[in-house]
Amino acid sequence: ENRWSLTGMTALVTGGTKGIGHAIVEELAGLGATIHTCARNETEINQVLHNWNLLGFPVTGSVCDVSVRAQREKLVEEVSSIFKGKLNIFVSNAGTNIMKQATECTAEDFSFLMSTNFESAYHLCQLAHPLLKASGQGNIVFISSVAGVFAFPACSIYAATKGAINQITKNLACEWAKDNIRTNSIAPGFIKTPLVEGIMEDEEFVREFTSRVPLRRVGEPKEISSVVAFLCLPAASYITGQVICADGGITINGFF
Numbered sequence: 001e002n003r004w005s006l007t008g009m010t011a012l013v014t015g016g017t018k019g020i021g022h023a024i025v026e027e028l029a030g031l032g033a034t035i036h037t038c039a040r041n042e043t044e045i046n047q048v049l050h051n052w053n054l055l056g057f058p059v060t061g062s063v064c065d066v067s068v069r070a071q072r073e074k075l076v077e078e079v080s081s082i083f084k085g086k087l088n089i090f091v092s093n094a095g096t097n098i099m100k101q102a103t104e105c106t107a108e109d110f111s112f113l114m115s116t117n118f119e120s121a122y123h124l125c126q127l128a129h130p131l132l133k134a135s136g137q138g139n140i141v142f143i144s145s146v147a148g149v150f151a152f153p154a155c156s157i158y159a160a161t162k163g164a165i166n167q168i169t170k171n172l173a174c175e176w177a178k179d180n181i182r183t184n185s186i187a188p189g190f191i192k193t194p195l196v197e198g199i200m201e202d203e204e205f206v207r208e209f210t211s212r213v214p215l216r217r218v219g220e221p222k223e224i225s226s227v228v229a230f231l232c233l234p235a236a237s238y239i240t241g242q243v244i245c246a247d248g249g250i251t252i253n254g255f256f
C-alpha cells in the first residue's frame with residue numbers, strides 16, 4: 001500500500017460543480033481516486049464532467065438536491081451501483097448560508113439550512129455506512145466551518161448546523177471505528193468561492209476580516225481540498241474524530 005496515494009479508491013463528493021467541492025474532486029482525482037459527485041444544476045454538472053473527462057479524470061455525476069430525503073436515497077443507490085457496493089471516501093461538502101440577524105430568521109430559513117447543511121450530512125452518512133464498511137477502509141470528511149467553532153456575525157442557524165456537524169464527527173468516529181471508518185471534519189475560514197462572492201465585494205468587510213486573520217488573507221479552495229485529501233490518505237490512518245480548522249489562524253487569534 002502506498003501511504004501517499006488514493007489509487008484504487010472510490011469517493012462520493014457532494015456539491016462538486018463549484019468552489020470547495022470542485023477543488024476536492026480535482027485533488028482526489030489527482031491522487032488516483034475515482035469520484036462521483038452531485039449538485040442541483042444539471043447544466044453545470046454536464047459542463048464540469050465534460051472538462052474533467054477531457055483532462056482524463058475519472059469522474060461521474062448526477063443531479064441531486066441533498067436537502068431532499070428521497071433524492072439522497074437515489075444518489076447513494078446510484079453510487080452503490082457504479083462502485084459495486086463499496087465506497088472508500090464520502091465528502092459531505094454541499095452546503096449554503098443565509099446571512100441574517102437571529103431576529104430576522106424565518107421558519108423557512110431554519111428548515112432550509114437544517115436540511116441542506118445538517119440533515120443531508122447525517123442521513124448521507126447513514127446511507128453510505130454499509131458501502132464504507134464494505135470497502136474495508138472508509139473515510140468520512142465533513143466540510144464544516146469556523147462559524148461552528150466561534151461566533152461569526154449574522155449566521156446563527158448556519159453556525160448551529162456546523163456545530164452539529166462538528167459534534168457528529170466525534171460520535172460517528174467512535175461508533176464506526178470498529179468498521180474501520182475514520183470520520184473527520186474540516187472547518188474552513190473565509191474561502192474565495194461563488195458562495196461568498198457578494199461579501200467579497202465589500203472591501204471594508206474583507207479588510208476588517210483579514211485584519212483578524214494571522215496570515216492576513218482569505219483562503220483558496222485548494223487550501224481546503226489538500227486537507228481533505230490528506231485525511232483520506234493511508235498516511236492519516238491514526239486521525240479520527242477531529243475538527244481541523246483551516247482558517248489562516250483566525251480561531252486561535254487572541255490579540256494580533
Ligand code: NDP
Pocket residue numbers: 014015016017018019020021038039040041042044064065066067093094095096097116143144145146187188189190191192193194195196
Ligand atoms: P459554493 O456555493 O461555491 O458551492 C456549493 C456547491 O454545492 C455547488 O456545487 C452547488 O451546486 C452545491 N450545492 C449547494 N446546495 C446543494 C444542494 N442542496 N444539493 C446538492 N448540491 C448543492 O459553496 P462553497 O464551495 O463556498 O462551500 C462548500 C462548503 O464549504 C459548504 O458546506 C460551506 O458551508 C463550507 N464553507 C465555505 C466557506 C467559504 O468561505 N466559502 C467557509 C466555511 C465553510 P448547485 O447550486 O448546482 O446545487
